[in-house]
Amino acid sequence: MNPTVPPEFATIEGLGQVRPTLPPQPLAMPTGLGGGECLAYACPAQPHQGCVSPAVARRLSRLQLLTLTAAHRAVQDGGGLIAGPGAGVFVGTGLGSLGATVEFLEDVIRRDEASPMPARFITSVHNASASAIAIEFQCQGENRTTTHDSISFELALGQALTALRLGRIERAVVAAGDELHPYHVAAMNHCQPWRKKAEALAPLSPTAARLHGSLPGEGAAAFVLGRPGGNGRPEASVCIRGLGLAPRPAADLGGIRTEDEVAFLQKVLHPANATLADVDLILLGADGDAALDAVYGRVIQAVGAAAGGDLAVGVFKHLCGEFATASALGLALAGDAVRQGRLLPDIALIASGRADNRIDNVLTYTIHRNGFHSACWVSR
C-alpha cells in the first residue's frame, strides 16, 4: 500500500459529469400552482446519447439517464475497470426519480387506480439509479442509495469511503444527481424563494447584483474510486484525502461563526497532514443567493487569513444552478482541476491565488441550508 496515502481515503480513477446547457432557460410552472415561468438550468433532453443504448434508455427515468450517463463517462474515463462482487455502487439523490413518481401518481389519481403503469413505478424507486448502474456495469458488491436533502451526495461518498476502508469492496462507482421538476421548484419556492429577477447566477461576483434567492438546476456527476495500492489504476494520481460532514451549531445562516468554519476545514485537512496553507484552490458551493454569498464571503476572509497566503477561491453553481446534489459537480470539477494541475476555465474565480496558477490541492466547501456543512480535500 502506498504509505503516503492514509488507507481510509480513495483514489479517483475516473470522473464523469452531466451538466446543464447554458444559459438557463425559462421553465413553465404548473398552472395549478400559480403558473408562470422560472429561470432554470436544465440538462439536454437526451443527455445519454452516445453513452446509453436506446434499448436501455427507454426503460429509464430522467434521473437514471443523468446518473447512468455520468457513470458511463466516469467508467470510460477510468479505463473501464469495474465489475464483479468487489465493485460497489453508491448513489446520492435528494429526490430520486421525481418525474417518474409524479407521472405514476397522476395516472393513478386521474384514472382512479385503473391499470397503473408498472414501468413508471419501478423507475420511481429511489434506488433505481443505483440499480441501473449496477446492472450496466455488473457491479455485484455493496449497493447503497442515500437520500437526505442537500447532503445526499456527501453521505453516499462517505459510505463508499467506509466500504473501501473496511475492505468490503475494491472499487466503487459513486454517483449523484437530481432532476429538475416544476413541482419541486414550486414547493421549494414556498420555503426558500428562487430569485424573481431572470438573471443568471454569478455567485460572489463583485460586479453582479446582490439578489435574493438562487436558480433551480439539475445534473449528475460520477466517480470511479479505488483503494490506494489496490489493483485498479496505479497511474491514478488524484486522491480524496479528506471528507468532512458535520452539523453546524446553528441552523440559521446568521448564526454561523467563521472561527467554527475555519476549525472545521482544518479538521478535514488534518488526517492528511495538510493545513489551509496547502490549499491551492477552495471551491465554494455558493449559489448566488445574497444572504448565503455574504456568509461565504465572511468565511473565506477568515480562511484566507488562516491560510496566510494567496488562496484561489472559485465557484461553480453558475454552471448548474442549485439542486440537492450539486456539490457532486463541484467535486468532479475539483478532481479534474487537480488531475490537470491547473485552474479550469469553467470555474469562476473570485480570487486568483498564486501567480503560477498551479493546482495540486483543492478543498471543496459547502454550507448547506439544512444545518450541515461539508468539505472534501482532493489532492495529488
Next chain:
Amino acid sequence: MPRRKVAITGLGIVSALGLTVEETTAALEAGRSGLGPLTLFPSQRRQHILVGQVPSGLTVERDSSRSMALACHAARAAGQDAGLADGAQERTAVVLGACTGGMLESEAFLRELLAGGSPDLGRLRHHTCGSATDGVAARLGLGGLRMTISDACASGASALAAAGDLIACGDADVVFAGGVDTLTALTLNGFCSLLVVADDGCRPFDAERQGLSLGEGGAVLVLEEEQHALSRQARIHGYLAGWGFSCDAIHATAPDPEGRGMQRAMAGALDAAGLRPSDIDYINAHGSGTVDNDRAEAAAIRRLFADRVPAVSSTKRFFGHTLAAAGAIESVVCILSLERQRVPANLGLREADADLGFEPVATTRATPCRAVMSNSFGFGGVNCSLVFTQAAEGAGR
C-alpha cells in the same frame, strides 16, 4: 483496524401489531396477524386486499407527517428503553431507512391539485425521505450526523448496517437506527401493477403463495459502542455482530433465481461476525411471499447452510411488508428471539413449498438462540443480511 462492538441497548417498534414492544411480543406469541382492511386513504383496492395498517392511537403532530410520527414514536420508545433522556445527546447520530417519506401527505396534495383545488404547498414540506430522520433528531434533541438510506425493501437493514459502520469505525458512540414507511397509494398501486400483491394476505414459503401484503410501521434500535453502554450500565439486549451486502445486478425488480447475491450477503454478514453457518440458530427470512423471492431465498439458504439449515421463518404475515421499516422491525423480532429464546411462526403457512429444502417454523416455539440472522432484499437486486448475537456471549466483529 480494530473494530468496536455494537451493542443494542434500546428497542422501539410501531406496526400493525401495536405501538409497543410488549404488544408486538404478545401478537408474535399468539400467532396473531396484524393484516386487516385499508382505511388510511381512499382506494378502489380496499375490498380486495389486506394490509398491515398501524392501529389508531398514533398521534400525528401538527407540522409533521405520518412517517415522521411513526419514526418519532419508535425512536422515543427506543431512547426510553435505552435509558437515554431526550435533548441531551449532541453527538448522537440518527440513521433511518425510508422509501416513501411524506408521500402520503404529498398524495393528498396531488389529489386536491388534480381536482382543481389550490392546495397549500407547505404540505409538501415533509415529502422527502430524510424528513422523518430530521424529525427524530429535532424532537429527541439528537445533534449528531443524520443519514437516510433508501435501498428499497432493504433500507431498514441497510440503515442498521450503516449505523454499525459508524460505531465500529469510531465515528459515533450512539446511533438511533432503524426504518420507517407508511402505506401509500404509490406503493399500493405500484406493487399491484406488478401483480405481486396477494388477495387474502401473504403466505410466505407456502406452496400456494400468491404474493406479498403491504404494511406500514417503524422500528428504531439504539446501537451503542459496547464500552460506552457498559460505562453507563445500560442493559444490553444483544449485539449487531455482522452485516453483509451484495447486489444481484441482473434485473430492476426480480431477484437472481439462484439467490447467489443473497447468499453472498448472508456469507458476508457471517464473515463480519466471525461466525460459521452452523452458529446460526434462527433466520428471520425476507420471505416476502412472492413466488420469485421465496424461491431465490430458499436456494440461497440451502447452499449456504447445506444440511444444517437452522429454524427459518418469515414474519411478513404478522406485519405486512413494511418496505423500508421491514429490516428494522425484523431486527427487533430477532432481538426478541435472542432474549426470549423463542422463534416466531411463519404465519400463513398451510403447506410448505416442496422445493424449499427446509420446513419453516410452523408455530412460535422455544428454540435455543445464540446467534440469529435477518435477511432483507429489495428492488434493484439489493441484498443486506444482519447477524445478531446474544447479550451474554456476543461474538465481536
